[in-house]
Structure formats: C-alpha cells, structure tokens
Amino acid sequence: MLNVVVLISGGGSNLKALLEAAADPAYPARIVAVGADTDAAGLAHAEAAGVPSFIVRPGDHGSREEWGRAFASAIREHLPRGSENSEGPGDPEGAAGSDEGLVVSAGLMRILPADFVREFSPRLINTHPALLPLYPGAHAVRDALAAGATETGVTVHVIDEGVDTGPVLRQARVEIIPGEPEEELHERIKQLERPLLVQTVRDIALGELSLR
Template identity: 35%
Template sequence: MNFIVLCSSRGTTFQAVIDRLADGSLTANCLGLVVDREDRGAVEKAKKANLPIKVVGRIKGEPREEYDWRLNEAINEMGEVDVIAALGWMFILNPWFVQNWEGRIVNVHPALLPKHPGAHGIEDALGAGDKETGMTIHIIDEGVDTGPILVQKSCSINPGETVDSLKPRIQDLEKEWYPKTLQMIETGEIQLKTKTPA
C-alpha cells in the first residue's frame, strides 16, 4: 500500500509514522509529504527521513476548489497513491477532492466522534464536562468529521484537567494508533473502498 502524508502542522503524529517505518512495524510505503508551506514542522521531519516533499502554496484569494485541484495534481505526481494520510491537515477539503479520493483519506481527530467534531475537540470535551475523551481515526467524507470510523481509543479526563495537560495524552494515543491503523490497512485487516482517482 502506497500512501502520502498531507500535513499543515508540526507533524507530531507524522514523526511516529516515520519511526514505525524505520523500525519495520509499518510495512506500507510512504511516497512522501505534501504541505501547504515550506516552514511547517513536518518538512524538517520528512527531510531527516529522506522522504520526498511537495509544497503546494496557497495563493491569496484563490478559490478552495482551485487549490484542491493543484493539491490533487501534486499528490498524483508522487506516484501510485493508494491512501492519503491526513495528519494535522487543518483545511476542509473540497467536495470534489473528497469524492475523487472517496474512502481513502484517513484522518485523525482529537475527540471521540461523533462527539465534538471540528477544530476544537479537546476544548469542547473539557467544556462539556466529559469524564473521558480520546481520539478517532476515520475516513474523510464531505461532512466535518462525519466519515466512517476505523479506530477509537479513549483516555480519562482527570479533575482539574486543562488543554495543556490533556493534549499530550491524546497525542500519545494518536502516535500509537495512527501507524497501527495504516499497518492494518496494509495487511487488509481494515478494508478501504478503492476507487481510481482522476
């Protein structure tokens, strides 16, 4: 299984994927990293791992659909991509892009979906007074964090918990389970819908 990583952040979970590729516990093939800016933290991690990098910069005022066309072109230039690993991609993908890669964009979200979708999953869980939260690995569909769930893992929310104390524990779950999920896709334990992209 060939995958690319789509990231617009520091790449905390991306580093865990790199580490599992290096130790052989993830046997899928990473074709490289696609980012929106050269200064993203994930870029340095990809360079250290000798992974190809494509930067698809945003143009001021450019419609989202046009950006996603360029994004799609860059992904296809990386090779025969089976799966897009969305790791900290902070932009909503255009419906056309999602349909084109239907069932093959794997996202991680810092909450137990369907509770607390959107950009503030950790804050929302704390604000709701939840006793537990966690992370969800799911397929991206045309909604916001509404796609089919592949893996969920939980952790307790302790009295007096803050975003700063809770976030690292959720990230630890993400770092453990995202590479494991990719490996389950690689071995066929998790079956994804396959559709040849345009």
C-alpha cells in the same frame, strides 16, 4: 506494500511516528511523499528521512477548489492511479492490494474541498482528538472539557464531504482528569494518537481493516 502520502500543516509528530514505523522493513507501508499547505516545520522530518515533499499554498490559487485540484495533482505525482502498490491485484474493499494507495491527513489544518475528497475517499483518512461522533470540529478538546465530559479520546476515520463525519476506523479512550488544562489533555491524547495511527495504517496495508 502500501504506498502512503502524508499531509501536514504543523510540527508533524504523527508524520514522524509513521516515518519511524515505515523504517522497519517489516512494516507493510511506505511513505512515498509528504505534502503541506504551508512551510510546515514537520517537513524537516521528511527531509531527514529522505522522503520527497511538496507545498501547495492556498494563497497561490484563486479559490479553495483550485487549490484542492492543485493539491490533488501534486499527490498524484507520487501516488498515481494504476501504480504498483503491492504484490497482489487491486482490492475493491480497500486492502493493501489497491492501486490507489492511501492519503493520510496527519495534522493538515484545513477542510479539504469536496472534489478533492471525492477523488481520494475512502482511501483518505484523518485523526481527530475526540471520540467521534462526539465533539467534531476544530476545538474538540476544548468542547469536551466545556461539556463536562469524564472521558474523551482519539479517532482515526475516513474523510468524507462532511466535517469529521466519515466512517470511524479506530478509537482510543482517554480519561479526563478533573481540573486538567486543555493543553495537558490534548498532549495526553496525542500520546495515544501516534501509535493508533501507525496501527491503523498497518491494518489497512495488511487488509485487516476495510475502508468501505
């Protein structure tokens, strides 16, 4: 069983999808905690599911790096090194047996400090509303429309020290409808994003997808 900590900043629709999947005993991962950088509305999903949560606010720390260290420490309270994560021994290729668990950035709207990334990566993944390496950054949907693209999509990728530059794990494509507003396109992307993330976490837990 793969232990997962989910990080959010907003409504937590991806978190909700993961919690619903993990409620099935056949799903090979469990959400052990939810972390946020603010009073995110999505924390209500964790509370409803009986999953512990924590908030580490950047404003309570003297620097981005200090915040990152505090955030990492809070995660390690729920995902300690050497904790039992599955029936098997640790797997250096990133399968379910690894004793490092998995950290999922599911709508955390903040660039993580390099020290934080180095501590958890490659067992640190993110979703992005574009077909990376196209349209990285905070305005991916808007950028795809501005470029006149005919399709875009969603990517689940490993977080590295760059901005949306880590190895791609899974992608799903979305056709862009001419004249479609940004908000409607983003919502259609989200409809694919949730099941893609659930499937990706499952594949990691079962050792069917390597993180290295």
